[in-house]
Amino acid sequence: MIDEFFTEICKDLHFNATKLTNEEFGQNWKVPEGFISIIGLENAKFPVFYYGITESSKKEYFIKKEKGQIFVRLRFKFDRKDLIEKEKYVVANAFNGLLLLIYIDKDEFIRESSKVLKELYEKDEEVRKYIENLKERNMFESVTETIGFIANRDYNWLIGRIKYNLGNMRYSGEGYYLIPLKTKLEITPGLETEDNYLIIDLENAHLFRNFIIYLDKVRGQVIYNKERLCNKKPAIINVKVDENHCPWCGAKLRVVKTKKGEFLGCTNYPQCLYRRFPKKGVDLG
Numbered sequence: 312m313i314d315e316f317f318t319e320i321c322k323d324l325h326f327n328a329t330k331l332t333n334e335e336f337g338q339n340w341k342v343p344e345g346f347i348s349i350i351g352l353e354n355a356k357f358p359v360f361y362y363g364i365t366e367s368s369k370k371e372y373f374i375k376k377e378k379g380q381i382f383v384r385l386r387f388k389f390d391r392k393d394l395i396e397k398e399k400y401v402v403a404n405a406f407n408g409l410l411l412l413i414y415i416d417k418d419e420f421i422r423e424s425s426k427v428l429k430e431l432y433e434k435d436e437e438v439r440k441y442i443e444n445l446k447e448r449n450m451f452e453s454v455t456e457t458i459g460f461i462a463n464r465d466y467n468w469l470i471g472r473i474k475y476n477l478g479n480m481r482y483s484g485e486g487y488y489l490i491p492l493k494t495k496l497e498i499t500p501g502l503e504t505e506d507n508y509l510i511i512d513l514e515n516a517h518l519f520r521n522f523i524i525y526l527d528k529v530r531g532q533v534i535y536n537k538e539r540l541c542n543k544k545p546a547i548i549n550v551k552v553d554e555n556h557c558p559w560c561g562a563k564l565r566v567v568k569t570k571k572g573e574f575l576g577c578t579n580y581p582q583c584l585y586r587r588f589p590k591k592g593v594d595l596g
Contacts, residue, residue, distance in 0.1 A: 312414050313345050313366045316487045319526055323533045325351050326524075328364075341396040343409060347489075349524075354541040362523070363401040364489065366412040367393055368511070372423045374431060374438065375514075381441045383424035383465045386512040387413045394492060394509060410489040410523055413511055417466060417485050424462040432458070449586060450571045460584040467559045472516035483529035491539075494521055559585040 317328040328347040343363030350359045368387040375382045389411060401409045431438040432454065446457040470484035490511060491499050501518025503510040511518065525534045535541075557564055562579035564587070577583040 312487075313364065313412060316412065316414075316526065317345065319487075319528075320347070320524070320533060325349060325535075326533070331363075340399040341393065342400045343397045345412075346406075347410070347524075349535070349540065352535065352540055354537075356540060356542055357407075360540060361404075361406045362489070363397060363404075363406055363409045364412050365389070365394065365397055365409065368411070368413065370423075372420075372427050374427060376437065379441070381428075381438055381461070383427060383462060384512065384514055385415075385420060385424075385469070386510050387411075388505075388508040388510050391504070391507050391509050398492065409492040411492060411511065413488050413490065415470070415485055415488070415513075416528075417470075420466045421459070421462045424465065425458050428458045428461060429455075449588075450569055450574070456581075456584065460586075463559060463584050469513045469516070471558075473513065473519050476516045476519040477522065477525060477534070479534075482525070482527050482532075482534065486528035487524075487526040488519070488522055489524040490518065491521055491523055557583060557585045559583055 313330065317330070320326045321328055326347060326349055328345060330345050331342045343365045344367065345364035347362050347364055348359055349362075368389045371386050371388055373384055373386070375384050394409065398409050428438070428442070432442055433439075442454060442457050442461070445451075445461070446454060449457070449460065451457045451460065471480075474480050474482050474484050490502075492502075492509075493499060498504075498509075499518065499521050501515045501521070503512055503515070521539065522536050523539055524536070526532075527534065555564055556562065557577040557579065560577065560579050560583045562577050562583065564575045565578050567574055567576040567586070572588075574589070575587045577585045
């Protein structure tokens with residue numbers, strides 16, 4: 312992961328990144344997997360920023376049950392002892408901090424969360440009933456299609472909240488994020504601790520207000536946090552969703568009529584499973 316990130320980020324002249332190894336530096340503590348310098352940003356607070364980068368996390372897809380609803384969530388688990396050792400190197404070399412590198416990929420989220428849902432559909436009675444009820448209520452043809460809908464729904468909900476906290480709803484939300492381990496000498500608000508792990512839970516979207524760099528893989532853009540790196544603060548842009556277009560993928564919506572009723576569905580079906588049902592008494596035409 313870090314190799315691809317460095318290849319992409321170094322296409323921008325403001326960034327220079329290098330991989331680090333314990334063998335190369337021969338330290339008594341662990342070194343981060345990478346080093347990045349950020350230079351020449353407009354209105355920068357400092358001439359150059361130096362950060363260590365670590366990518367050593369485990370992805371965990373899991374189910375959250377709440378008020379009769381079933382949701383898929385994703386979190387990244389970093390070993391706390393490992394981070395402590397790497398932070399020693401960062402402090403000793405007077406870097407600006409240690410950054411946690413994560414990668415969010417929509418196709419992977421849909422695939423892995425669907426796998427979790429399918430397994431629990433066979434084992435968990437509560438999950439099975441929820442999926443069957445959702446299938447009937449939303450007029451899906453199969454359990455597989457219903458599971459695909461849940462995976463897409465939860466991905467778009469999580470990413471939508473992250474994009475809002477990044478400050479721009481036009482970003483894709485996919486790509487690489489650099490999240491600081493510490494903010495003002497304290498663990499960055501939104502990071503969780505559990506046993507021996509430090510956790511980035513995507514549901515804690517306010518954490519992403521503290522991002523340092525976001526590399527939008529879909530749009531091919533590098534976005535840096537002006538509030539953290541510059542003297543000017545970013546503004547949150549309010550983007551209204553056009554009711555005639557799909558909020559998940561941007562394609563146009565169309566009226567779908569079935570024996571069970573009608574709804575607004577995405578014209579990008581079956582790639583996109585978004586659908587919206589009218590209020591009672593409203594004719595879609």
